[in-house]
Amino acid sequence: MRAAYASAINPDDPLAGLIVGERPDPVPPGPDWVTVDVRASALNHHDLWSLRGVGLPAKRLPMVLGCDAAGVDPAGTEVVIHAVLDDPADPRGYSLLSERLPGTFADRVAVPRANLVPKPKELSWAEAACLPTAWLTAYRMLRTGRVDEADAVLVQGAGGGVATAAVVLAVALGKRVYATSRDAGKRARIAELGAIAVESGVRLPERVGVVIETVGAPTFPHSLKCAAHGGRIVVSGATGGAEATVNLRRVFALQLEILGTSMGTATELAELATLCAERGIRPVIDTVFPFARARDAFARLESGAVFGKLVLDHTA
Ligand SMILES: NC(=O)c1ccc[n+]([C@@H]2O[C@H](COP(=O)([O-])OP(=O)(O)OC[C@H]3O[C@@H](n4cnc5c(N)ncnc54)[C@H](OP(=O)(O)O)[C@@H]3O)[C@@H](O)[C@H]2O)c1
Structure with a gap:
């Protein structure tokens, strides 16, 4: 499958370790996990931190990046993915997608079923993909x-x-x-x-x-x-x-x-999605890039010129 992943850590030049290429499909690690077909994903500063080695040690590479996504679950339901995974091995008690397990910048991502939140029909794929990290936070x-x-x-x-x-x-x-x-x-x-x-x-x-x-x-x-x-x-x-x-x-x-404070719960993500749908609130999107241009999206994030969210369109 297509994926944007970290192949090396570089604190000074984070994009040096970024590859937009092919990775194996994710393997759900447990029975309560599902694989979601990603329709749109969104970048966060977290993805640059990861390429700099903050929260992502070199021993875990290669690692598919990305915390945020919206897509379709195996039952055909349109969902937003909550990026926070219970993780007793982490001092925080949790880790985010792309820290220990592959993230959302891929055609498919494995997540616990409990991390799926219904995608409001009022929000586009791109808008829904913006909610899980920056907006939830x-x-x-x-x-x-x-x-x-x-x-x-x-x-x-x-x-x-x-x-x-x-x-x-x-x-x-x-x-x-x-x-x-x-x-x-x-x-x-x-x-x-x-x-x-x-x-x-x-x-x-x-x-x-x-x-x-x-x-x-x-x-x-x-x-x-x-x-x-x-x-x-x-x-x-x-x-x-x-x-x-x-x-x-x-x-x-x-x-x-x-x-x-950090991130939020799946319940809070569902509340936020409902609030956006009911009040006509829409995430501010700087640019939507076709997935193949993920590197351009990362470069724009690193430039600091961004206003709002950078989104990757996985259907393009
Ligand atoms: N704890 C969590 O759960 C969580 C969740 C999401 C994000 N975060 C963190 O929150 C931060 C924001 O993330 P983000 O993705 O929203 O955007 P971001 O790209 O990190 O933020 C960009 C903004 O930061 C300001 N900025 C950057 N460097 C600055 C400097 N040296 N002096 C003054 N302002 C500076 C800029 O403001 P102006 O150019 O407008 O002045 C710019 O608009 C990141 O550090 C991220 O890791 C944490």
Whole structure:
């Protein structure tokens, strides 16, 4: 079958180890597993981390990459795949597709039956494929930050998949949403999604109840300054660096909460899919590439120019 996989680890040049070629069909490792025919998959920064060796040691290569997909199960049901696998061998208690077992950038992927969520008919294959990682993470981040209690939300690094998802979801929930970007073009586009776009690091006109942080070290001091008394800074990523400076005086004086979260449950993915279908919410897609051009999609992700999700069309 066709697959995009990691053949080597290269921390400095992640695309050097990427091959778009052929791999054997996946073998379901247990009776409760099924093989899904993939119709569309979506890239995440996780796939670049994997090629850099973060979470994917060389001894597990070759490894089919990809966490996100939508496709058709053996019964002919249209499904979205939840990428989180129970994994007692991992310190987190779970691993993601493409970390220990082959991922979604292939014509077929084996997953536990319990990881299948119905695909809403209102969403296209490409839109449904965007939900399992970035969108699920953003959904969980807003819930973890108790967004219902907040009037205003700040989202850092507006172009990323998680960030655009957080903006769209928070706007749909009726919040006043500020979004930072270093790039004027991305600020213009995030404003079109209903956010108040601001330059990275610039003082906001008000303090916010929830900050959505996936950039890390470059933006974390600003996140602390922007949080209102009792505010929640929710962290799920550190694209720009994990060693952030934290002004502890601000943390205790304003009684801030710094909350970490990762991914979400299959139940939350199903809730998110239903929310999107019922409220007309659609993932922001930067580009859909035919599967054969997976390398171009990876190059665009690495360039940092992306706004929203990069999708691979497996039917093309
Ligand atoms: N824990 C989880 O479950 C989970 C799930 C999904 C993602 N993540 C993590 O979340 C992060 C975001 O992932 P993603 O796929 O949404 O997108 P991404 O490609 O990592 O994010 C791109 C955005 O990050 C900002 N950025 C990157 N480097 C920066 C720097 N040095 N200074 C300031 N801003 C910078 C950019 O903002 P501007 O160019 O707009 O300024 C850009 O729009 C990743 O680290 C990923 O691993 C974690």
